[in-house]
Amino acid sequence: MPLLIVVVGIILLLILIMALKLNTFISLLIVSFVVALMLGMPLENIVKTVETGLGGTLGHLALIFGLGAMLGKLIADSGGAQRIAMTLVNKFGEKRIQWAVVVASFIIGIALFFEVGLVLLIPIVFAIARxxxxxxxxLGIPMATALSVTHGFLPPHPGPTVIAGEYGANIGEVLLYGFIIAIPTVIIAGPLFTKLARKLVPDSFTRVGNIASLGEQKTFKIEDTPGFGISVFTAMLPVILMAIATIISLMQKTMNFHEGHFIKIVEFIGDASTAMIISLLVAVYTMGIRRNIPMQNIMDSCSTAIANIGMMLLIIGGGGAFKQVLIDGGVGDYVAKLFEGSSMSPILLAWLIAAILRISLGSATVAALTTAGLVIPLLGQTDVNLALVVLATGAGSLIASHVNDAGFWMFKEYFNLSMKETFATWTLLETIISVCGLVFVLFISLFV
Structure with a gap:
């Protein structure tokens, strides 16, 4: 019965969003209340559960998400992203142009959320192609691959960050293993897949894209942008700080160092929230003050970034509320009992549930959060590495993007593709990323 109720809830969510065109956040709240009632939760507990789920999810994520949005906006508005892209294009040369786009998109993708990175990089890609x-x-397929992989696997992006918080995984380990998985996945799903796509839908490679909807783009003379080195450093700083802290922490555990003040300071600086605050302050200086940009302009960029992510934060909070209803309503425990004594790996199960929900719901973040509600009770029965469960969930939540996902339509419209061509490029690309992610996670699980 509990799983049947979840299916009914998901169908209701699809009807509210796709048929009735209701806002995703409002739809998630309605479904959370309806599913809670159907699960027989006491009336006095339902509102408390929804508030706990919403607050608990946003409490962990809002700081990282908000600071990340501001950091990315400062890098974009200063011309730092354009400098990174154009410098790499010049260095790699015409013959290796795809690899230049991959590396540039990967670096920029770490600092910018998927949709923002797409809107920022597409005009640059169009200009290079012309x-x-x-x-x-x-050039568009490698670019979208790099952005999608960073979005699915690497903190401080909302998906892996929020799932790490829900599972209680070490965010630094998620980042470290995420990098190991991300690099080969980008190579396979980017430049290598482009060759296959060219054979599957050759006509799509003759299309002239359409970016009129993006409006007039802010372009910079290269001499007016920050230097390449400082732009890359600023974009990568949160990742560098978290990675250093994780490596030192892992060394301390394996070599049994005494956990003195130095280790505690390193761990404090490497915490995702602290790393983001430090990185933002560095960006205010490197992308603004150092270049004589008035503080008012710098703060305007930060304010715009926050305004742009307001609804996304609420949607993530709504996903957290639904997740909490599944846990408090006993669905998670039911799934745990169902797989009690089963030999199926929690890694595989997390990927499978996330994949089914992604195909059903469209939103990768909502699919990942709902998966957490079903998988968390299972984790107490196993000694599986939690960082790998996070990455498996993230991989599953990327699979088979289709008509219920905004990314599908963005890719279709910008590259002026037919429905068939979008399925053969974008949908297949996302599926390859998802499957590669799972394969590499399972491989790493053999050693950790």
Whole structure:
């Protein structure tokens, strides 16, 4: 019965969002209340459960998410992202242009959320394609791959960050293993998959893209942008701080160092929230003050970034409320009993549930959060590495993006593709990322 109720809840969510065109946040709240009632939760507990789920999820994520949005906006508004992209294009040269786009998108993708990175990089990709007389899709697939992989696997992006918080995983370990998984996945789903896509839908590579909807783009003269080194350093700083803290922490555990003040200071600086605050302050200086940009302009960029993510935060909070209803309503425990004594790996189960929910719901973040509600009770029965469960959930939540996902339509419209061509490029690309992610997670699980 509990799983049947979850299915009914998901169908209701699809009807509210797709048929009635209701806002995703409002839809998630309605479904949370309806599912709670159907599960027979005491009336006096339902509102408390929804508030706990919403507050608990946002309490962990809002600080990282908000600071990350501001950091990315400062790098974009200063021309730092354009400097990174154009410098790499010049360094790699025309023959290796795809690899230049991959590396640039990967670096920029760490600092910017998927949709923001897409909107920022697409005009740059179009300009490069026009100049070199190559297909926009030839560069667009590697770009979208790098952005999607960073979005699915690497903190401080909302998906892996919030799932790490829900599972109680070490966010530094998620970052470290995420990098190990992300690099080969980007290579397979980016430049290598482009060759296959060219054979599957050759006509799509002759299309002239359409970015009129993006409006007039802010372009910079290269001499007016921050230096390449400082732009990369600023974009990568949160990752560098978290990675250093994780490596030192792992060394301390394996070599049995005494956990003195130094280790505690390193762990404090490497905490995701602290790393983001430090990185934002560095960006205010490197991308603003150092370049004589008035503080008012710098703060305007920060304010705009926060305004742009307000609804996304509420949607994530709504997903957290639904997740909490599944836990408090006993669905998670039911799933745990169902798989008691089962030999199925929690890694595989998390990927499978996330994949089914992603195909059903469209939103990768909502799919990942709902998966957490079903998988958390299972984790107490196993000694599986929690960071790998986070990455498996993230991989599953990326699979088979189709008509119920905003990313599908963005990719289709910007690259001027037919429905068939979008399925053969974007949907297949996301599926390859998801499957590669799972395979590499299972491989790493053999050693950790």
């Amino acid at each position: 100049e070199l007389k190559v297909s926009v899709l030839f």
